[in-house]
Amino acid sequence: MEPQRKGMLENEFFTEYGEASRYHIQEVIGKGSYGVVGAVIDTHTGEKVAIKKIHDVFEHVSDATRILREIKLLRLLRHPDIVEIKHIMLPPSRREFKDIYVVFELMESDLHQVIKANDDLTPEHHQFFLYQLLRALKYIHAANVFHRDLKPKNILANADCKLKICDFGLARVAFNDAPSAIFWTDYVATRWYRAPELCGSFFSKYTPAIDIWSIGCIFAEMLTGKPVFPGKNVVHQLDLMTDLLGTPSAESIARIRNEKARRYLSNMRKKPPIPFSQKFPGVDPLALCLLERLLAFDPKDRPTAEEIGFSNLDDLFPNKFTITLSDPYFRGLANVDREPSTQPISKLEFEFERRKLTKDDVRELIYREILEYHPQMLQEYLRGGDQASFMYPSGVDRFKRQFAHLEEHSGKGERGTPLLRQHASLPRERIGANKDSNPDQHNEFEGRSVESLARSTLESPTRSQQGEGPDHASVTDGLSKSKYSVRSLLKSESISASKCVVVKQKKDQEEMAMLVDPPNGVGNQGKHYFSMWQTLFEIDTKYVPIKPIGRGAYGIVCSSINHESNEKVAIKKIHNVFGNRVDALRTLRELKLLRHIRHENVVALKDVMMPAHRRTFRDVYLVYELMDTDLHQIIKSSQALSNDHCQYFLFQLLRGLKYIHSANILHRDLKPGNLLVNANCDLKICDFGLARTSSGKGQFMTEYVVTRWYRAPELLLCCDNYGTSIDVWSVGCIFAELLGRKPIFPGTECLNQLKLIIRVLGTMSDADIGFIDNPKARIYIKSLPYTPGIPLAHLYPKANPLAIDLLQKMLVFDPSKRISVTEALEHPYMSSLYDPSANPPAEVPIDLDIDENLGEDMIREMIWNEMVFYHPEASAN
Incomplete structure (x- = not known):
């Protein structure tokens, strides 16, 4: 690294904390939701170490408490097989510091x-x-x-x-x-x-x-x-x-x-x-x-x-x-x-776990931990002095400017050292090192994942990693929609003369499908074979795949044309559906539900391809109407969303959900990634794999539904009985995300999710928590520090006042007091769009209660029977 650049990086990291002379930074090796990590040389010891800046530590007391717990434990647990904190830099001010710099041993x-x-x-x-x-x-x-x-x-x-x-x-x-x-x-x-x-x-x-x-x-x-x-x-x-x-x-x-x-x-x-x-x-x-x-x-x-x-x-x-x-x-x-051992940790070290902490409390406790690495300052502190690090030169403004530049322009490192087998019990010379960083959902850092801090402690997943799954499209241009009448909104072509969503496919999704020979040269009648993303598609000859558009845990999706109807469709291949019973039952439920539900705001299942062999088929091919993108992609794009867009998207979501609830069904996994959108701003609900009958018998582990950020309080609180109100809460979270372009409750885990909810809604009264049937949960909620809440109008100052009023009625802690879907559609914010006569309920309730203990053969037969609905000619087989 050139000397001028290297010196700049050192100042960017350390000027404010007065220790630039000790550490010479080599490179930035990672960025994450909690900060930036640098590989440096400690000039006092000659060691290579990793320094992590944890930024804005005290924004949330729960995060700060987790950091306190961890730095305390790593100070007390000194063992050759536990990562070591070498040093923590002394902040410039005891009572006002926000960032922490932790020096760890460097691992590869x-x-x-x-x-x-x-x-x-x-x-x-x-x-x-x-x-x-x-x-x-x-x-x-x-x-x-x-x-x-x-x-x-x-x-x-x-x-x-x-x-x-x-x-x-x-x-x-x-x-x-x-x-x-x-x-x-x-x-x-x-x-x-x-x-x-x-x-x-x-x-x-x-x-x-x-x-x-x-x-x-x-x-x-x-x-x-x-x-x-x-x-x-x-x-x-x-x-x-x-x-x-x-x-x-x-x-x-x-x-x-x-x-x-x-x-x-x-x-x-x-x-x-x-x-x-x-x-x-x-x-x-x-x-x-x-x-x-x-x-x-x-x-x-x-x-x-x-x-x-x-x-x-x-x-x-x-x-x-x-x-x-x-x-x-x-x-x-x-x-x-x-094999060293140790004595139990003293209760006194963790007395803070037994009481409510404010931000100032946690800041003081963390400062006290930092002083463990600064003996002279610690002695002064214990004598009652308040000697901050004023003895060090301070350069706060300069530091902030330079660090901002560092975060924006730092390069990404690569692993350079192969793993050598030097231990006596490992006779071979090398283990080949993977030089690629891990891109999966658990990798919190861009850049080099091989360094200890890139996989280190004191961090949580970034928001993009907790999102909706693989991106199948990105929206690049602004949405434009003219004013509309009540009736025209029910006809998507009337929204605008031009498309309001322009979709740009990712480069790696522009690969065309390749026509290939069938396995072993012998194909099944009426089928032809394509290869895409190293996956074989055996599909009906009336479908011609164009290109893959997405993949996830449940399969690969490609866009196709049905040449009999000239209709564009999406084909999802679910591979080895019977590999485990949970996946098979999920597929069966979605087939049953989408066969019965036909609604403009629910994605249509057009076809389910018949396999060649009734008793041995493993893969299932589902054919859906083709949509351009999803609401998650639209929200995270840079395009403007007007009040009209927010209102129209919400209207369609509520309209589709009203129909689903009238069929006695809970969706149980509403989130922006499960709401498909096309070029005319039409919105359709999809992914019914977690849906259940609302009046069915209690399902085991019922609280483990809905992606956490959209999960209602009654689910977070492990309540046994819940109803349609859980979907309404999810709709409220989605609506807030539309208004603010970011999740309203991006919790890092379930307790943090509850704290974020109460931080906005305010402390709950006894009447508000009467629905909680878990005594420990009720005690926990009452133990949280008092907070008056944050008015939603302050969070979304540009939103229509009627939108804020409706959002407040959706995001009510007590499910019994939460607005229903029908009431939401009748709210003044929706009055210009909603026509009860144009929204009939489902004809009959749908029963999704399926025996969880069905064997593979029975599930296969039931899926076959669902397929026959789309192919009556196969019923004689």
């Missing part, structure tokens, strides 16, 4: 990248990696700490295969006299690594066994190169677990306190366990023996990392047995001298 990758980039990991790697993880976990649990978010991305790796656990933002310290379990303890750990007792909310309290389960999942992923339980939701997660482990014993099920979870598991079809030697062929039998114990369904049957000598843990967590690191699998590695 994370375990996710190592697993992803290497298909030649040897048994020695598996053994050494697992040994380090359990050695660290033994230490963490001895300190009475639960990590609660162990996954490959939170395990850093360096060139000599050394691992270090990071990201303690969700960690908690357990004490014997804790008054009750942590509220919503099941909303911890990333789903694929979440223990059964968390997925099913089995118990009021949990044990360190949740971390042991996560380690088991990580170990299995090392062995196979892919996640062992990649569930799409918690019910699917439990299904995948029981598919491998078998149905839990009656004794294990009987101990579960959650009645719904107990009933779900009791009614589950009996599954035999799959032998681990069959699931993981060729793996060391000692490794499999250990893995089976780590992945025991019942937490009491799961071993712990070694905790010998800490009787307080035996008292706190009874009914356990221990696994020492001298397990036969670790023969040749285990050495008690290399």
Whole structure:
């Protein structure tokens, strides 16, 4: 890096905090929602380290508390297998600072990248990696700490295969006299690594066994190169677990306190366990023996990392047995001298968890933590002095200008060092390093993901990563729509003489489909074959694919023309639909629902292609009307949205939802990405995979529906009974997003989601929370600090006053007081558009209650019967 540029970067990072002379920045290696990360050299020690600027720490007390918890834990937990904070820069002002600069040891990758980039990991790697993880976990649990978010991305790796656990933002310290379990303890750990007792909310309290389960999942992923339980939701997660482990014993099920979870598991079809030697062929039998114990369904049957000598843990967590690191699998590695332990963390360190904190409280506590890295200042502080860092030169204005330039123009680094196998137990020379950063939904940083801070702690997903999924189009030009009459709005061609949405396809979506020969040269009658995105499409000859337009977890979509009708359509291929029952049932529900619902504001299912073989087909091809984009793309674009646009989009959404509710259906996943829009501003609701009958019997895990940002309070509060009001709340969130061009409640997790809601709506009265049937939830809501709320008119000062009034009626905390869809359509804001006579209800209610325990053959037959509706000629087959 040229000297002038290098010097500028150093000043940009450090001028305000007076420590530019100590650290020489090499490059910017990552940007994320919490700030910027730089790779630097510490001139005092000669070490390469990573410095992370966490910006605007105190904007939300919940985020600041998480940062406080983490820097405190990383100060107290000093272990070779835990990432180390080297230093925290002293801020210029004790009472007014907003940003924090944390210096971490620099690591080269994370375990996710190592697993992803290497298909030649040897048994020695598996053994050494697992040994380090359990050695660290033994230490963490001895300190009475639960990590609660162990996954490959939170395990850093360096060139000599050394691992270090990071990201303690969700960690908690357990004490014997804790008054009750942590509220919503099941909303911890990333789903694929979440223990059964968390997925099913089995118990009021949990044990360190949740971390042991996560380690088991990580170990299995090392062995196979892919996640062992990649569930799409918690019910699917439990299904995948029981598919491998078998149905839990009656004794294990009987101990579960959650009645719904107990009933779900009791009614589950009996599954035999799959032998681990069959699931993981060729793996060391000692490794499999250990893995089976780590992945025991019942937490009491799961071993712990070694905790010998800490009787307080035996008292706190009874009914356990221990696994020492001298397990036969670790023969040749285990050495008690290399397995340091520790004493439990003092309650005094975490007294702040027991009280309500203001921003000033958290700022003072974080400042006190920072002083641990500045001994002279700490002594002054403890003597009662208030010596801030005025002794350092300050350059706040200059710093802010330069740092803004840095954030805008910094380059992206690449991993430069391959992983070397230098440990004695790793005889081969190299593990090839993947030089590509990971683009999936968990990667919070642009740029180099191999450095420790790019995968480090104190961060949450960026908003774009919590959005609606793959972008299939982007909107580039402004929406223009002339004034309209009540009647003309029901005819999309009357909105404007010209198209109001101009769609620009992404470059990687301009690939045309290629006509190919059928597999093995033998095709099925009436079918032809195309290849796109390395995927084979076997489709009816009347459809000619043009190009792929999107892909997601459930399949690939291409645009096509039906040459019989000359109609443009979208074809979605759902691959291997019977690979798991959850996906198959979701597909079946959508087929049943869209066959019955025919409405202008609900996407139309035009056709379902008949497979050649009734009893063995695996793939399903759904043919929808073709739309240009979705509301998420429009909102995030730079084009202007007028009041007319917001009003018309909302009107169509409410109109479609009124029809859906009249059919006795809850959508349960309304969000901008599930609202398709075409060039005339027509809006259509799609994605009914989570829809259910509104009067049906309570579904297991019913709170795990709706994308979090659009999830109603009654779902966040785990209320058993809910109704159409959950969809109304989602509509309110979407409407607010239209008005403000950003989500109104972009929560990082469920508790933060609730706090953001109350921050806007204000503190709830006893009458407002009377609907909450969970006592702990009610106590939690009442424990939150008082807030008067933020008037919606202040959040959206340019919005029509009638729009604000309607939005207020939608975003009501108590679902019983929330406006209904019909009432919303009758609101004065909608009066110029809504005509009750032009909006008839559905003819008959639709029943989507399907037995969750149906076998594959029965689900296949039911899907076949749905297909026959579109192809009556096939009914004789």
